[in-house]
Amino acid sequence: MATKAEVAKINSGRPTRFCDVCGQSDTHPRHVVQLPPDDTAGTPTDEWLAGVDLSGATAESVRRLMAGDLRERHLDCCAAAGCPTCQATEEITDGARGDDLIVAVTQPSELLDKVRAVGTEGGQDG
Ligand SMILES: [Zn+2]
Numbered sequence: 001m002a003t004k005a006e007v008a009k010i011n012s013g014r015p016t017r018f019c020d021v022c023g024q025s026d027t028h029p030r031h032v033v034q035l036p037p038d039d040t041a042g043t044p045t046d047e048w049l050a051g052v053d054l055s056g057a058t059a060e061s062v063r064r065l066m067a068g069d070l071r072e073r074h075l076d077c078c079a080a081a082g083c084p085t086c087q088a089t090e091e092i093t094d095g096a097r098g099d100d101l102i103v104a105v106t107q108p109s110e111l112l113d114k115v116r117a118v119g120t121e122g123g124q125d126g
Pocket residue numbers: 019020021022023024073074077
């Protein structure tokens with residue numbers, strides 16, 4: 001298992017991003033999903049935006065939130081929304097969250113490599 005210092009080092013290079021499912025912003029791993037050009041399902045609605053706390057958001061995280069057709073979701077939120085890639089990742093990482101999940105997905109793992117190989121169409125874990 002990685003030490004706190006190692007986790008801090010991994011974390012320091014990670015962007016703060018929103019999750020378009022739950023609306024939280026943090027550095028936890030995301031599934032980046034590219035929507036088809038005519039897909040409006042992932043577009044933040046007024047209702048969703050009203051529930052999001054933008055006061056502590058970084059400019060970069062807001063820019064990413066509003067960027068075109070890319071959606072960034074916590075792996076557990078994405079899994080709950082029915083994504084098979086994230087459901088498989090959740091199973092392999094034993095439902096790890098936050099720093100534990102960052103460590104789990106950044107360590108070499110043959111099982112996770114297999115999931116990524118299947119799930120690379122239109123997205124990436126990180
Ligand atoms: Zn989320």
